[in-house]
Amino acid sequence: MYVDLHKKHTVFADSLNSLDLWLENILFQKIEGVVITGKATGQPVEENDLRRTRDAIEKAKAQSQAAVGMAWCPLLVIGSGASVDNISVCKRYADAVIVGSSLKKNGYWECPVEEYRVQRFMEAWNA
Numbered sequence: 001m002y003v004d005l006h007k008k009h010t011v012f013a014d015s016l017n018s019l020d021l022w023l024e025n026i027l028f029q030k031i032e033g034v035v036i037t038g039k040a041t042g043q044p045v046e047e048n049d050l051r052r053t054r055d056a057i058e059k060a061k062a063q064s065q066a067a068v069g070m071a072w073c074p075l076l077v078i079g080s081g082a083s084v085d086n087i088s089v090c091k092r093y094a095d096a097v098i099v100g101s102s103l104k105k106n107g108y109w110e111c112p113v114e115e116y117r118v119q120r121f122m123e124a125w126n127a
Contacts, residue, residue: 019049023056026074033074035098038081041109042101045081050093083107087124 026034036053038045053076064072075095082090083102090097103118105111 019052023052026056026060030072031074033077033095035077035079037079041080042107043081044083044086044089045078047089047093050076050078050089054093082121084120084124087121091125 034053034057036045036049057074057076061071061073064070076093078090078094078097080098080100081102082097082099099121101107101109103113103121105114
């Protein structure tokens with residue numbers, strides 16, 4: 001199970017809106033992956049949120065190793081906002097990215113994917 005911690009397509013009680021609350025409980029949740037998204041579709045993820053999430057995952061990994069003798073480590077997945085412009089930040093923190101809008105005509109989520117955008121993104125990813 002993967003959990004989108006920013007939950008932009010779902011409404012929760014205000015008390016659950018804090019990223020810190022979710023990050024403090026990563027180990028308890030026993031999830032396979034943490035999805036961090038931008039504030040809106042196609043918007044980049046804040047680097048600070050990626051850094052904090054990576055740190056929380058590494059802390060949970062160390063705690064699980066100490067507690068049960070084996071490291072448990074969910075993936076950090078960027079769920080929106082990955083683009084050629086921020087791929088270096090994405091690669092620094094994430095294990096995977098879900099790419100949509102930046103690969104589509106005019107960068108708009110409802111438009112079709114454009115091959116040249118995919119090529120540019122993959123060249124940047126592999127650089």
